[in-house]
Amino acid sequence: MKKTVHINETNQEFHLTNGKISYIFRVMEKTHTLEQLYAGKAIRHRDSFDHLIEREIRPSNNQVTGDHTTSLEHVKQELPVFGTTDFRYPALEIRYPDGDRISQFEYLDYQVIEGKKKLPGMPATFAEAEEATTLEIRLHDRYSALVLKLSYTIFHQFSALTRHVEISNSGNETYQLERLMSFSLDLPTDDFDFIHLHGAWAREAQLERHPLLTGVQHISSTRGASSHVHNPFFALAKKTATERQGEVFGFSFVYSGNFLAQVEVDPYHVTRAMLGINPHQFGWALSPGAVFTAPEAVMVYSDAGLNGMSQTFHSLYRNHLISPKWSGRKRPILINNWEATYFQFDEAKILELATDAQALGIDLFVLDDGWFGKRDDDASSLGDWSVDRAKLPTGIAGLADKIHALGLQFGLWFEPEMVSVGTPIHDAHPDWEIGHPHKNISHGRNQYVLDFSRPEVVDNIFAQMDAILKSCKIDYVKWDMNRYISEAFSQALSSERQGEILHRYILGVYALYEKILAGYPELLIESCAGGGGRFDAGLLYYAPQTWASDDTDAVERLKIQYGTSLVYPLSAIGSHVSEVPNHQVARITSLKMRGDVAAFGTFGYELDSTKLSEDEKAIIREQITQVKGWQALIHQGDFYRLLSPFEGNTTAWMVVAADKSEALVGVYHVLAKPNPAYERILLAGLDAAALYRIDGNEAVRYGDDLMQAGLLLGGNYIGRAQDYWSRKMPGDFSSQLYHLQKIDNS
Numbered sequence: 078m079k080k081t082v083h084i085n086e087t088n089q090e091f092h093l094t095n096g097k098i099s100y101i102f103r104v105m106e107k108t109h110t111l112e113q114l115y116a117g118k119a120i121r122h123r124d125s126f127d128h129l130i131e132r133e134i135r136p137s138n139n140q141v142t143g144d145h146t147t148s149l150e151h152v153k154q155e156l157p158v159f160g161t162t163d164f165r166y167p168a169l170e171i172r173y174p175d176g177d178r179i180s181q182f183e184y185l186d187y188q189v190i191e192g193k194k195k196l197p198g199m200p201a202t203f204a205e206a207e208e209a210t211t212l213e214i215r216l217h218d219r220y221s222a223l224v225l226k227l228s229y230t231i232f233h234q235f236s237a238l239t240r241h242v243e244i245s246n247s248g249n250e251t252y253q254l255e256r257l258m259s260f261s262l263d264l265p266t267d268d269f270d271f272i273h274l275h276g277a278w279a280r281e282a283q284l285e286r287h288p289l290l291t292g293v294q295h296i297s298s299t300r301g302a303s304s305h306v307h308n309p310f311f312a313l314a315k316k317t318a319t320e321r322q323g324e325v326f327g328f329s330f331v332y333s334g335n336f337l338a339q340v341e342v343d344p345y346h347v348t349r350a351m352l353g354i355n356p357h358q359f360g361w362a363l364s365p366g367a368v369f370t371a372p373e374a375v376m377v378y379s380d381a382g383l384n385g386m387s388q389t390f391h392s393l394y395r396n397h398l399i400s401p402k403w404s405g406r407k408r409p410i411l412i413n414n415w416e417a418t419y420f421q422f423d424e425a426k427i428l429e430l431a432t433d434a435q436a437l438g439i440d441l442f443v444l445d446d447g448w449f450g451k452r453d454d455d456a457s458s459l460g461d462w463s464v465d466r467a468k469l470p471t472g473i474a475g476l477a478d479k480i481h482a483l484g485l486q487f488g489l490w491f492e493p494e495m496v497s498v499g500t501p502i503h504d505a506h507p508d509w510e511i512g513h514p515h516k517n518i519s520h521g522r523n524q525y526v527l528d529f530s531r532p533e534v535v536d537n538i539f540a541q542m543d544a545i546l547k548s549c550k551i552d553y554v555k556w557d558m559n560r561y562i563s564e565a566f567s568q569a570l571s572s573e574r575q576g577e578i579l580h581r582y583i584l585g586v587y588a589l590y591e592k593i594l595a596g597y598p599e600l601l602i603e604s605c606a607g608g609g610g611r612f613d614a615g616l617l618y619y620a621p622q623t624w625a626s627d628d629t630d631a632v633e634r635l636k637i638q639y640g641t642s643l644v645y646p647l648s649a650i651g652s653h654v655s656e657v658p659n660h661q662v663a664r665i666t667s668l669k670m671r672g673d674v675a676a677f678g679t680f681g682y683e684l685d686s687t688k689l690s691e692d693e694k695a696i697i698r699e700q701i702t703q704v705k706g707w708q709a710l711i712h713q714g715d716f717y718r719l720l721s722p723f724e725g726n727t728t729a730w731m732v733v734a735a736d737k738s739e740a741l742v743g744v745y746h747v748l749a750k751p752n753p754a755y756e757r758i759l760l761a762g763l764d765a766a767a768l769y770r771i772d773g774n775e776a777v778r779y780g781d782d783l784m785q786a787g788l789l790l791g792g793n794y795i796g797r798a799q800d801y802w803s804r805k806m807p808g809d810f811s812s813q814l815y816h817l818q819k820i821d822n823s
């Protein structure tokens with residue numbers, strides 16, 4: 078194994094490199110703080126990188142008396158703190174007992190560890206000793222008994238590095254932590270575009286790209302969840318970078334709560350990128366002996382454009398974040414009753430749907446919202462996880478047995494973090510809700526948020542869920558969360574600890590995931606927050622798939638799934654075929670297109686099977702057979718985005734097996750065009766020298782030919798008389814899948 082952490086002891090330089098990426102910083106002689114020297118494509122190691130130090134006398138404030146080159150404003154830093162000569166936003170800010178905020182964290186020592194330690198109570202990427210190396214750097218505060226540890230892990234096979242931060246108090250006073258960003262990187266130029274995913278309910282992961290401005294720009298969440306509004310991810314791409322070429326830095330946060338992703342371009346064109354818990358609404362009282370851990374952030378470097386960045390995120394998250402129990406395992410094809418019945422169902426209806434589902438080839442039946450308390454609409458019963466016997470006379474256990482007897486797996490919906498008025502826990506424990514007892518507490522979808530910062534609340538919900546889960550065999554849980562947290566206040570926290578509530582809340586959510594998975598290690602959990610309101614790397618650690626959006630329209634889904642694929646692997650993207658007119662936009666698309674879009678994710682259905690015609694059932698049976706055959710390719714293959722739905726009428730993407738033996742291409746046209754031009758799609762990732770057979774046809778094509786000359790799209794020319802008069806054209810919302818197989822003896 079090649080060395081991945083180089084330390085120049087004499088000039089105190091640290092170089093993390095794996096032949097793909099280099100990350101270099103050093104200890105400054107005069108301030109003993111950390112200076113960032115280089116981050117990007119791997120460069121050769123050498124005994125000194127002193128030549129990368131830039132120092133000139135500039136107009137500025139200087140730290141060291143008599144020295145005119147100790148202005149941190151002009152130094153690229155690894156851990157910028159408040160209270161120095163750096164006027165940019167810091168990564169760390171502490172309020173001391175006397176109210177001042179001036180810190181100086183000086184280098185103490187380092188440690189190299191093979192592999193990666195677990196983060197206490199929080200999700201993080203994992204690695205064995207031979208897969209990654211961790212460098213821990215300890216710094217101590219010149220003005221207090223605080224010690225800060227920066228932990229960097231470099232993965233040997235990936236162009237990726239993670240960082241998390243720990244701060245501990247060995248003194249006997251309490252310090253208020255006001256800001257602690259998990260990652261902070263100063264890059265020497267600003268010729269980048271800022272790329273991020275924004276959205277709202279039912280239109281998540283909308284891709285936006287714009288040049289950096291001089292000054293501060295950020296995306297964030299203040300909603301208590303990572304949110305639909307911005308995904309906890311951003312990329313800095315060289316202006317010339319495209320999907321497949323050019324340099325890109327991608328940053329992803331392994332966290333599900335409030336976050337801040339901030340980029341600051343200073344007057345000298347230095348770009349400071351940082352990612353961490355949002356300091357707005359955050360504070361943490363570090364009492365004597367306490368340790369605070371800031372969650373993990375992941376940085377990916379790509380010199381193969383955005384697609385290169387995405388492929389690194391995909392394989393890193395598939396192999397080192399998603400549970401090994403599920404990363405390579407076949408996922409069940411499911412049917413969910415939500416759009417078929419909403420709250421109006423009974424056991425007979427559910428069994429009717431399940432019987433049809435089984436005959437169609439579906440593996441798993443998921444019973445969604447409405448099975449508990451008296452929940453006939455969204456105004457009641459959350460927090461009362463007892464079965465509604467009026468709907469399900471034989472209980473969940475009876476229903477689960479009947480569904481299993483049909484040969485299907487059984488899944489169940491929960492929204493563990495919420496409470497409705499009129500439920501036993503609402504009446505018995507009004508203080509268990511987030512909000513101030515004497516001030517307004519807003520509802521969202523008629524519901525209130527349980528204070529998951531309190532362990533007794535988490536324990537109560539665990540006990541209720543546990544009672545259901547142990548009453549019968551439940552194979553899958555859909556874990557929903559349908560409102561954001563406003564008026565964040567905990568009745569259990571003291572006044573100086575109120576800033577801790579939202580982080581403690583997310584730690585409570587993680588604790589419940591841990592308890593459930595400890596009790597039911599075989600359970601498949603799909604996370605959901607009104608669709609993709611908590612689609613983040615934090616939850617992927619526990620739940621290998623996430624319901625990407627409540628919008629199931631195939632056209633809208635092109636954008637949502639394309640955007641989501643920037644960071645998250647297809648095996649994580651929950652995608653279903655639903656009925657038409659679509660329930661979110663009333664659009665009518667073909668069953669084929671709905672299937673062809675949903676195929677590039679975790680596949681399933683969400684419709685009333687009793688309303689399907691025999692022809693539709695035949696199409697669905699065929700879709701299921703195909704997707705089952707292709708699932709390993711789709712979930713484990715390398716994904717290439719070919720044409721963007723954000724840029725034109727045609728979307729195209731493909732997956733290629735790791736050994737390039739097989740590929741699946743999806744091409745989608747939103748509107749039909751009269752007398753269209755000929756179209757060809759340039760494929761990617763194939764074996765250039767190999768021959769491929771497309772959809773079993775006799776004609777075969779070389780990989781290079783398909784990548785350079787392209788796949789010619791037939792069948793879309795509607796000017797031919799017989800097509801025109803017979804009205805055989807695909808019309809609006811058409812799609813085609815092409816399955817390519819390498820010919821053995823090529």
Ligand code: DGJ
Nearest residue numbers: 415445446605607608627
């Ligand atoms: C929001 C989810 O995203 C839907 O799929 C469904 O489970 C509803 N909640 C149920 O209330």
